[in-house]
Amino acid sequence: MKRLMNYLLGVVRVRVTGPFPERLLNLCAQGGVPFWGVEWLDSHTLRLTARRRALGRLTELAGRVDCQVEVEGRRGLPEVLGRFRTRYAFLIGMAFALCAVGVLSRFVLTIQVTGNQQVPTAVILSELRRLGVRPGVYGPALDRKQLAQEALLELDGLSWMALNLHGTRLEVIVREAVEAPQRLDESGYYHIVAGADGLVLRVEAERGDALVQAGDTVAAGDVLISGTVTLEPPIYSDAPERHYQVHARGRVWARTWRTLTAAIPLEAAVKEYTGREKSAWSLDLLGRRVEIFGTPSISWPFYDKITTVRQLPLPGGGQLPLSLSRETFREYRLTTAPVQQEAAQSMLEEQLRERLADLLGEGGVVESAQYSARVEGDLLTVTLTAQCREEIGREQPGTNPMESGAGETAPA
Numbered sequence: 001m002k003r004l005m006n007y008l009l010g011v012v013r014v015r016v017t018g019p020f021p022e023r024l025l026n027l028c029a030q031g032g033v034p035f036w037g038v039e040w041l042d043s044h045t046l047r048l049t050a051r052r053r054a055l056g057r058l059t060e061l062a063g064r065v066d067c068q069v070e071v072e073g074r075r076g077l078p079e080v081l082g083r084f085r086t087r088y089a090f091l092i093g094m095a096f097a098l099c100a101v102g103v104l105s106r107f108v109l110t111i112q113v114t115g116n117q118q119v120p121t122a123v124i125l126s127e128l129r130r131l132g133v134r135p136g137v138y139g140p141a142l143d144r145k146q147l148a149q150e151a152l153l154e155l156d157g158l159s160w161m162a163l164n165l166h167g168t169r170l171e172v173i174v175r176e177a178v179e180a181p182q183r184l185d186e187s188g189y190y191h192i193v194a195g196a197d198g199l200v201l202r203v204e205a206e207r208g209d210a211l212v213q214a215g216d217t218v219a220a221g222d223v224l225i226s227g228t229v230t231l232e233p234p235i236y237s238d239a240p241e242r243h244y245q246v247h248a249r250g251r252v253w254a255r256t257w258r259t260l261t262a263a264i265p266l267e268a269a270v271k272e273y274t275g276r277e278k279s280a281w282s283l284d285l286l287g288r289r290v291e292i293f294g295t296p297s298i299s300w301p302f303y304d305k306i307t308t309v310r311q312l313p314l315p316g317g318g319q320l321p322l323s324l325s326r327e328t329f330r331e332y333r334l335t336t337a338p339v340q341q342e343a344a345q346s347m348l349e350e351q352l353r354e355r356l357a358d359l360l361g362e363g364g365v366v367e368s369a370q371y372s373a374r375v376e377g378d379l380l381t382v383t384l385t386a387q388c389r390e391e392i393g394r395e396q397p398g399t400n401p402m403e404s405g406a407g408e409t410a411p412a
Contacts, residue, residue, distance in 0.1 A: 010052030010076030018067030109168040135321035136286030189398040192225035198254030208248030348382040364390035
């Protein structure tokens with residue numbers, strides 16, 4: 001601490017010459033003038049260190065004992081600042097820098113969102129920008145609690161939000177809402193019908209009467225699990241059958257055969273670049289775009305636009321809200337070129353596989369698949385024939401409350 005204070009206040013190293021230099025040391029001790037580092041050079045000369053502000057008092061006391069004081073060196077902050085007394089541009093720049101740091105540190109430069117997984121960060125930032133929270137806004141003026149409540153009302157999927165200001169960084173902490181489990185709708189009168197032709201492999205009837213069993217062949221639209229439950233009367237009773245209308249539920253697994261087709265022209269439009277290019281430079285400062293050079297207005301009918309953004313990084317992985325953008329425009333014309341048949345066929349086969357996976361749904365399995373391709377004119381057609389194992393049951397509202405001609409119907 002003493003060394004720090006000496007550096008801030010400044011020290012001087014002096015040489016004292018006289019008939020009796022030790023008298024000066026006695027006067028300094030009596031007058032409360034601090035000194036240290038006394039070094040005797042000979043019987044009439046010594047060297048010592050004192051505070052910069054005590055140099056005048058030291059010189060005055062040396063005159064009383066016929067001693068001369070010669071300054072050999074100066075150290076400390078006052079000496080460093082004294083070197084810039086005539087460098088006005090440096091002093092002005094330093095003052096401007098200090099003011100800029102003091103003022104800019106009150107504005108938000110970066111916004112960081114944490115805690116979200118399902119709700120995109122861009123959606124949260126867009127809503128906050130609509131409420132006035134963006135890079136460049138004055139941080140202390142933000143009513144962070146009110147802003148968080150207003151944003152929650154507009155953002156579906158969030159249950160909690162907090163805005164924390166850390167200097168120039170605004171931290172947005174969110175918690176996503178937990179979705180309530182879907183409740184099964186047991187109301188209504190529904191059958192389970194076949195969604196495709198197939199050979200029944202397994203029937204899992206959870207509610208309703210199963211009308212098919214393993215080994216049966218069904219067509220699309222056939223009722224697999226009926227929503228009309230038949231209650232047989234007791235033996236030797238004359239009571240009629242009773243029928244209950246329910247919301248049938250269950251799963252029916254079957255072996256199916258799917259045929260899908262896709263086609264593509266053997267000639268396609270391709271780009272042919274003309275060699276003409278234009279560039280436009282712009283500066284994005286705190287969300288505001290400033291054009292620097294060139295213009296993004298292009299009169300060409302067809303062109304590619306390539307944007308390159310250079311942004312200044314911040315310590316810790318953040319980025320300043322200052323970026324330099326370059327937009328490059330390349331003109332091209334459209335021409336036709338033949339398509340590689342093998343590549344086109346592979347692309348169509350991939351599309352057919354994706355369509356088949358969507359049709360089979362979760363749990364569906366492709367047991368075998370065959371592809372065939374043919375060229376008709378300028379069109380390539382690929383056909384997929386697949387044997388699958390899938391769940392074919394689909395819910396369908398019942399239209400006839402009594403599937404038998406007689407009997408009594410009662411609600412479930």
